[in-house]
Amino acid sequence: MLQKLKVVIFVTLLLILVTSLVGCATPTAAPQAPATEQPAASATKETAKTEAPATAPAKKKVFVFGRYMDAITPDPVMNDANADLWYLQQYYSGLMRFTADNKVEPDLADRVEVSKDGLTWTYYLKPNLVFSDGTPITPEDWVWSLKRAADPNNGIWWFTFDAMKDVTADAEKVVFTLKEPYTPFEYTPAMFNAVVMPKAKVEAAGGWEKFMEKPIGAGPFILKEWKRGEYMDLIKNPNYWDAANVTMDEIMIKTIVDDNARILALQAGEVDAINYPPFNRVADLKADPNLQILTFPSTYTTYITLNNREAPLNDVRVRQALSYAIDRQALIDSVNFGVGTPAKGFRAPGTLYYNDQLVGWPLDVEKAKSLLAEAGYPNGFNLTMEIVTGREMHQQIATLVKDMWAKIGVNLTIVPLESGLYNDHYYNNQFQVHINGWTDDIPDPSEGVSYAMVYKTSQCFHTGWHSDEVDKMAADALKLPNGPEREAIYKQLQQIFNDNVPFIPLYHEPYLIIARNNVKNFVQTPLGSYIWRNIEVTK
Amino acid sequence: MQRLNYIFVRLLELVPVALGITIGLFFLIRAIPGDPAVIRLGIRATPEAVANLHREMGLDKPLLVQYTIFLKDIASFKLGDSLMYQKPVTELMAERVPRTLFLALYATMLSLIITVPMALWAAVKKDKLPDNLIRGGFMLALGMPEFWLGVILLLVFSLKIGLFPVSGYGETFLEHLWHLALPAFTLALHQSSWMVRSLRSDIINVLHADYVDFARAKGLRERLVLVRHILRNALLPTVTILGVNIGYLVGGAVIVEKVFSVPGLGSLMLDSIFSRDYTVVQGVTLYFAVMVILINLLTDLVYSVLDPRVTLS
Numbered sequence: 010m011l012q013k014l015k016v017v018i019f020v021t022l023l024l025i026l027v028t029s030l031v032g033c034a035t036p037t038a039a040p041q042a043p044a045t046e047q048p049a050a051s052a053t054k055e056t057a058k059t060e061a062p063a064t065a066p067a068k069k070k071v072f073v074f075g076r077y078m079d080a081i082t083p084d085p086v087m088n089d090a091n092a093d094l095w096y097l098q099q100y101y102s103g104l105m106r107f108t109a110d111n112k113v114e115p116d117l118a119d120r121v122e123v124s125k126d127g128l129t130w131t132y133y134l135k136p137n138l139v140f141s142d143g144t145p146i147t148p149e150d151w152v153w154s155l156k157r158a159a160d161p162n163n164g165i166w167w168f169t170f171d172a173m174k175d176v177t178a179d180a181e182k183v184v185f186t187l188k189e190p191y192t193p194f195e196y197t198p199a200m201f202n203a204v205v206m207p208k209a210k211v212e213a214a215g216g217w218e219k220f221m222e223k224p225i226g227a228g229p230f231i232l233k234e235w236k237r238g239e240y241m242d243l244i245k246n247p248n249y250w251d252a253a254n255v256t257m258d259e260i261m262i263k264t265i266v267d268d269n270a271r272i273l274a275l276q277a278g279e280v281d282a283i284n285y286p287p288f289n290r291v292a293d294l295k296a297d298p299n300l301q302i303l304t305f306p307s308t309y310t311t312y313i314t315l316n317n318r319e320a321p322l323n324d325v326r327v328r329q330a331l332s333y334a335i336d337r338q339a340l341i342d343s344v345n346f347g348v349g350t351p352a353k354g355f356r357a358p359g360t361l362y363y364n365d366q367l368v369g370w371p372l373d374v375e376k377a378k379s380l381l382a383e384a385g386y387p388n389g390f391n392l393t394m395e396i397v398t399g400r401e402m403h404q405q406i407a408t409l410v411k412d413m414w415a416k417i418g419v420n421l422t423i424v425p426l427e428s429g430l431y432n433d434h435y436y437n438n439q440f441q442v443h444i445n446g447w448t449d450d451i452p453d454p455s456e457g458v459s460y461a462m463v464y465k466t467s468q469c470f471h472t473g474w475h476s477d478e479v480d481k482m483a484a485d486a487l488k489l490p491n492g493p494e495r496e497a498i499y500k501q502l503q504q505i506f507n508d509n510v511p512f513i514p515l516y517h518e519p520y521l522i523i524a525r526n527n528v529k530n531f532v533q534t535p536l537g538s539y540i541w542r543n544i545e546v547t548k
Numbered sequence: 549m550q551r552l553n554y555i556f557v558r559l560l561e562l563v564p565v566a567l568g569i570t571i572g573l574f575f576l577i578r579a580i581p582g583d584p585a586v587i588r589l590g591i592r593a594t595p596e597a598v599a600n601l602h603r604e605m606g607l608d609k610p611l612l613v614q615y616t617i618f619l620k621d622i623a624s625f626k627l628g629d630s631l632m633y634q635k636p637v638t639e640l641m642a643e644r645v646p647r648t649l650f651l652a653l654y655a656t657m658l659s660l661i662i663t664v665p666m667a668l669w670a671a672v673k674k675d676k677l678p679d680n681l682i683r684g685g686f687m688l689a690l691g692m693p694e695f696w697l698g699v700i701l702l703l704v705f706s707l708k709i710g711l712f713p714v715s716g717y718g719e720t721f722l723e724h725l726w727h728l729a730l731p732a733f734t735l736a737l738h739q740s741s742w743m744v745r746s747l748r749s750d751i752i753n754v755l756h757a758d759y760v761d762f763a764r765a766k767g768l769r770e771r772l773v774l775v776r777h778i779l780r781n782a783l784l785p786t787v788t789i790l791g792v793n794i795g796y797l798v799g800g801a802v803i804v805e806k807v808f809s810v811p812g813l814g815s816l817m818l819d820s821i822f823s824r825d826y827t828v829v830q831g832v833t834l835y836f837a838v839m840v841i842l843i844n845l846l847t848d849l850v851y852s853v854l855d856p857r858v859t860l861s
Contacts, residue, residue, distance in 0.1 A: 079811075081632060087604070089589055089597075165589065165597040218634045237633075237643055238811025239717060265715050265809045269699050274714040274809075277707050429582025429824055436586045436593050445591055460591070467594055 071259045072528070072546050074539075075271045075280035079238055079264040084221050086157055086202050087164045091448075094201050095537045099243055099260065100141070101204035101226035104132045104183060109532045109540060111361075111452040113199040117146070117227060117250065118183070127190035127490065132183045132198060140207050141231045141246040148178035153208040155183070166202040169193075169451065172487075190488045192495065193453035200451065201538070204228070229255045229542045238264060255542050256530075275300065275523060281546050282524035282531060288346040294523055301526050304348075304519040305533040307448060308357040308457070311402075313394075313410070313513040314435070314443040318473040321390050322441065328510040330380035332370040334417045335410065341516050344405045348521065352514035354503045355461050359535070362454050362499035367507055377417045389418020394442040395434060398425040403444050406515070438471055445470065445512075448537060454499045458483050462506060474511035551849070558845045562838060567622075569837045570830055574618055577826050578611070584631050584824040605631040618830070627831035632823050637831035640816065645835070647717055648812035651728055651735070651804075652797035656790065658736035659743060663786070666740070667747035668774065674752055682744065690741035694734055698807035701730045715809035731808040735801055739793050743786050750782035757781075784855055791847030798839045 078092045085097050098106065104118035115121070118132040138146040157163060159170030172191030177184050187194060197203055207225050214220035224232055229251070230243035243260040246252060263280055265271040271283045272290060276297065286294065294300055313331075321327045337351035350358065353369030381389065394410070396403035404425075411421040421442075426434065434440045447470075449457050459466045463483050464475045482498050489495040520533045527547045532540035585601035586593045602608045606617070606629075621628045627637035670682040689697075706714045718727040754760060755778060763777045764770075802814035813832060820828035 082634065087634075089592065161596065162600060162603075164600065165592055165594075218629075237640070238815070263715065263809075264811070266815070267806045267809060270702065270715055270807055270809050273699075273702050273707055277710070277714050279714050427582070428822055429580070429587050432587045432590060432593075433582045436583070436598075447591060467592075470591070 068548070069258045070256060070546065071261060072257050072282075072541065072544050073261045073263060073280045075263050075265045075274050075283040077264075077266060077268070077271065077283075077285040080235070080241060082221055083224050083232060083235065084217060085204050085206075086166065087217070088201075089165050091537055094450075095533075095539055096241070096262065097201040098204070098228060098538055099230045099541060100224065100228040100232045100246075101201070101206075102228040102249070103198055103200070103204040104134075105199035107196075107199050107452070107534050107536065107538060107540075109534055111535045113196060116199070117205065118198070127192075128187045130185040130187070130194060130198075132185075134181060134183065135250050138227065138250060139248045140205075140210075140225050140227050141248055142207075142210075142225050143248055144207060144210075146205055146207075146227060148180060148183075150205055150208050151178040151183050152176055154206045155185075155203060157206075158202040164202070166200065166450075168456075169197045169200050169202065173197075190490070192487065192489060192491055193451060193455050196451045196453060230257075230260060240264065251542070256545055257541065260541055272523070275525065278525065281528050282522055284520075284522055286521055286523045288344070288348055288521075291346055291348065291521065291523075299526055301524050301528070303522040303524055303531060303533075305522070306357075306359050306535050307518065307520045307533075307537065308360055308535055309446060309448045309520070310352060310355060310357055310517050311406070311444070311446045311515045312352070312355065312470075313406075313515060314440075314445050314470055315472055315510075315512055316438060316441050317469075317511055318438065319441075321384070321386055322392075324384045325509055326380045326384035327386065328513070329370070330377040330384070330417060331414065331419065332510050332513045333373045333377040333380065334413050334419075335370070335513065335515065336372045336413055337516055339413075340406060340409055343409060344402055345516070345518055349516040349518035352516050353507075355506055355512070355514045356454060356457060356503055357449075357517045360449065360454060360457075361452055362496045364500040364503040366500075367503060369507070370510075370513075374416050381417055381419075386418075389420065391420045391422065392442055393422045393424055394444070395424045395426050395431055395440050396444060397428045397431045400428075406444055435471055438468070438473060440471075450536060452536065455483070455487055458486075458499065458502055462502060462511070469511050472511040474509065476505070476509075479505060551852075555845065555849075558841075558848075562841050565841060566834055566837050570618075570622065570834050573830055573833050574615060574826075577824070577829050580824070582824050584826065587823055588632065604634070607631070618827075627834070628827040630820075630825055630828045632820070632825045632828070637827050640828060641813070641831055641835060644811060644813045644816050647810055648805075648814065649798060650724055651732060651801070651810060651812060652794060654725070654728055654732035655735035655739065655797060655801075656794055658732050659739040659793075660790075662736060662740040663743040663747060664779070667744045667751060668779070670744065670748045671751035671755060679748075683748070686741040686744050689737045694738060694801070694803045695807050697737065698731065698734045698804060701734060702807075705730060717810060728808075728810065731801075731804045731810055734804055734807075735797065739790075742793075743789055746789055747782060747786045750785055751778055754778050754781045780854060784851065787847060787850055787854065791843055791850075795840045795843045798843065799836050 076092070080093050080096065081090050082088050082093060083097065083100070085101055088094055088097070102116050104116060105113045105121075106116040108114050117135055117138055119135045120133050122131045122133070123129070140146060155170070155176045159167055159173055159176070161167045172187045172189060172194060174186045174188045185194070205227055210225055211217065211220045227249070229246055229249045231246045232241060233244045234242040241262040243262070245255055245258050249255060263274070265274055265280070265283070268285070268287045268290070272286060272294065274280045275283050276299070291302060295302055315322045315328055315331070317323055317328070341347060341349040341351065351369070353367045354364060356363050358365070381387065392414070394407055396407045407421075407423045411423060414421050431443070435443055435445075447457065447460065461470055462479050463469070464480060469475070479502060482502060486495055486498040489498070520537065522531060522533060524531055529545040529547070530543045534540065583598070584605060584607065585598045588601065589597055599608070606614065618628060629635060630637055630640055633640060666682050670679040673679045702714055705711045712730050713727055716727050718724045760773060760777050763773045799814060799817070802818050804810070805812045805815045813835070816828065817832045820832065
């Protein structure tokens with residue numbers, strides 16, 4: 010009897026555990042119940058299956074994208090990661106938008122007028138604009154949204170509005186007045202942070218953080234649901250001004266962190282396209298008849314950061330020698346499996362005012378050796394390069410560069426650091442050699458030049474290099490209208506950079522997307538943003 | 549009554565232990581070099597931007613003030629807002645805890661289903677072909693890293709046969725079972741590898757004990773002897789292993805979570821450590837501590853049920 014009782018207790022305990030766990034599991038499922046009417050959340054296959062027997066007048070057009078990391082915040086102003094800003098303009102819209110070739114075209118605006126002195130920019134609006142929930146976009150919404158984006162207390166993108174004195178709006182237009190002429194302002198209203206938001210709705214939601222749980226914008230899609238770590242579900246915005254030309258009914262963005270799993274999901278047809286495939290898989294994915302490799306020009310540049318503050322790296326001849334000793338093509342071949350182009354300067358080819366006359370630093374070990382000897386280091390010296398633990402690309406570059414620099418007598422010690430510590434050392438200038446990368450956020454060269462060459466922005470990528478002449482040239486170029494004079498300054502700045510080599514540009518690489526063969530019109534702009542308005546998936 | 553008292557005392561012990569852990573952690577995680585704002589901004593970290601983010605994250609306040617806020621949060625059963633996501637830590641965890649627990653339980657159930665019959669068979673057929681095959685097979689399974697086994701299972705069952713999905717968690721209970729089948733099996737196989745060996749040797753130890761011979765002499769059927777007399781006595785050490793394993797699994801199996809894209813607690817913890825999301829690390833660690841203590845308690849209780857000689861004092 011006693012024994013039976015004990016068995017009963019044991020079984021009951023197990024049952025309690027089971028039910029509590031199942032109980033824990035249901036809350037996530039429960040709120041989904043109403044959503045199953047629109048079977049959006051699951052993969053396309055399931056969606057198609059569950060939908061088919063229903064009335065189904067027309068087959069729902071769904072594009073499923075597999076990305077390498079989840080979003081952090083859908084806030085267009087406070088975000089700072091590519092995982093957010095490349096996706097924001099699916100569900101928000103502003104006055105202008107970027108095209109595939111980095112130009113701007115009207116979005117919610119109809120046309121733009123710039124005063125002769127370059128101080129007044131007037132954007133005339135399209136008629137009857139509404140947010141995705143159907144409420145009209147008011148002048149107050151415009152002013153409030155743009156002022157929030159321009160507030161230096163908010164996030165890191167306010168610099169795009171740095172020259173703005175004021176912004177006003179009425180039913181027909183939005184007018185910016187500038188403190189001084191600022192040529193890159195052309196791009197400002199097309200940026201992801203310059204989108205329009207419903208002021209009243211944000212206030213009603215009880216603040217930004219709450220509103221961002223289910224944001225409302227005026228973009229081609231609506232962020233219907235964001236399940237952290239799993240997916241973002243976007244549905245077509247029927248109220249978008251250009252809804253007739255938006256091809257997809259739904260876009261499902263799945264987060265699949267693991268590279269292999271992302272590729273497998275693509276091969277199994279669970280997703281239609283993926284980003285960030287590892288370079289070492291590109292060759293064998295090319296051989297898969299169901300897949301296509303899409304490359305889009307980017308501004309991504311990988312470089313070696315040198316701390317110019319101390320010897321021997323404070324000597325320009327040493328920095329030049331280190332740059333000449335690097336076989337860039339070998340790096341591309343080994344690290345990127347041949348994808349990329351050797352850098353001849355710090356700006357990416359194809360960007361505005363790129364100086365194509367630059368010769369760069371072609372591999373020349375003898376020249377490097379003589380430069381070192383000239384600088385007083387005929388036998389070389391020791392250097393320490395810090396890299397991020399577990400970041401394979403860093404490991405590969407460091408090992409290859411160690412070998413290349415050994416040929417000119419430079420003995421490189423590689424120190425792997427946890428990423429947080431690595432960033433800390435970078436920010437506090439406590440390093441000798443680091444590996445980093447950069448992408449432009451605006452199509453104008455001013456941003457890249459500012460970070461790479463203007464001391465006050467970030468101490469020239471924390472190299473500590475400093476030139477008053479360069480600082481002045483960069484400031485002047487901001488005010489000059491686009492034209493030969495401005496072009497000459499930026500080209501000259503690139504030459505000055507190459508002469509001084511504050512850091513060593515290695516190579517530029519394109520954005521890589523692997524898609525199934527039935528995907529058409531996938532666009533990624535050189536700034537990284539995806540344009541999915543016209544994408545097509547033939548099933 | 550004695551058992552209830554015992555449970556009460558053990559639960560009471562939980563409070564100082566958990567509190568001690570979080571307080572220690574509050575200062576330890578801040579002692580690690582690495583600034584959350586600098587990490588988040590990376591190459592674009594300028595002094596102004598870092599200061600802005602510090603203010604947004606509440607890190608501009610003196611440490612003591614932050615600590616008081618943290619204590620107040622704990623007292624009101626809140627764990628503060630995530631520095632990265634600007635969202636309550638409890639909400640972030642609530643999204644992930646069910647997934648992790650579901651996977652842990654699923655894997656445990658599967659491992660029991662695999663372990664018990666395999667161990668019994670191997671013990672009964674000691675040193676014969678089935679025993680050698682089972683021992684060899686599980687040794688091999690133990691040698692296969694989870695990330696490798698996971699990818700192989702995905703290749704075979706998802707890509708070639710198309711039986712299971714590659715990633716995700718599903719919406720309904722049945723969908724969870726379907727989506728998590730491969731990750732649960734990957735974990736279960738590893739757990740079973742330990743448990744089969746332990747259970748097998750314990751069964752062999754009791755297979756010819758006096759009371760087993762006596763039970764047979766009484767004329768009990770072999771199946772009853774196996775279940776009631778042999779298995780029950782042999783299970784005790786395995787229950788301990790199982791308890792430790794569950795304790796490990798409720799913390800999230802990071803590698804399996806990554807391979808199968810199951811966004812559970814393990815990956816949240818890992819990401820939060822890397823991004824120095826102090827509040828999330830604190831919250832998740834507190835949860836781990838409580839769960840491990842609870843599972844140990846449950847293991848002790850199960851132990852006492854299985855073996856009446858074990859007292860709970």
